[in-house]
Amino acid sequence: MKLLGLTGSIGMGKSTVAAMFAAEGVPVFDADAEVHRLQGPGGELVAAIEELFPGTTGADGVDRAKLSRAVLGDRAKLAALEELIHPAVGLNRAAFLEEHCDAPIVLFDIPLLYEKTGDAGLDAVIVVSAPPEVQRERVLKRPGMTAEKFDHILALQLPDAEKRARADFIIDTGTPLEATRAQVDALVTCLREHDVRYCQQCVK
Ligand SMILES: CC(C)(COP(=O)(O)OP(=O)(O)OC[C@H]1O[C@@H](n2cnc3c(N)ncnc32)[C@H](O)[C@@H]1O)[C@@H](O)C(=O)NCCC(=O)NCCS
């Protein structure tokens, strides 16, 4: 079995590319979806988040706009939130792996792979990347996003150039979706048959 990590900075296309892997039949662990579940209605971390950040939860679980305002400007508060969330996501990741132990390839979509989780245990890391102006334009279109919030989040993340330098594979998401899908298809086809090094040489 090959364990692949998928990462990339805000708005670079992780979720979109992860869905392309899933469409190829690759089981995908979505760390962000796990965070949403843990913070959502009846989620396991809602009470602990309310205790740490009073007023940020309600009947529907965590109000992410409120939680975002409470933590994003304050590194210590964000670190406290991460300390609560990341171990819980890690446990679910182990359960996912057990469930899919027969799959030839599995993909872990982990937004903060280089910043927090690390690449230990992974056979290869795939970085999704688009030019900065494409990234900015996509992210600023999102409801509730401001230039200030975008710049703040960017500053919390490892720069795209460093992610690209560390990647085993880069998937270009600055192109039309079809071109990105073709890259995913070529990579999955190769990795089903060959090892990572071979695919690094042969998949362009
Ligand atoms: C701060 C929160 C409330 C903001 O929620 P919101 O819905 O407004 O934004 P969203 O989750 O879509 O994140 C927007 C962008 O910020 C990035 N981001 C989120 N948390 C962090 C973080 N701790 N450090 C750096 N970037 C982060 C995301 O990867 C994404 O690119 C939320 O992201 C959260 O609970 N973060 C802590 C958990 C975490 O680390 N999640 C990311 C990896 S699993």
Ligand SMILES: Nc1ncnc2c1ncn2[C@@H]1O[C@H](COP(=O)(O)OP(=O)(O)OP(=O)(O)O)[C@@H](O)[C@H]1O
């Ligand atoms: N070639 C492409 N590859 C990937 N995404 C693309 C491409 N062309 C356009 N897009 C668009 O760019 C956006 C990327 O958003 P997506 O949610 O996938 O990014 P993300 O990296 O998961 O974001 P976040 O870090 O905020 O969770 C989507 O709206 C997607 O449709």
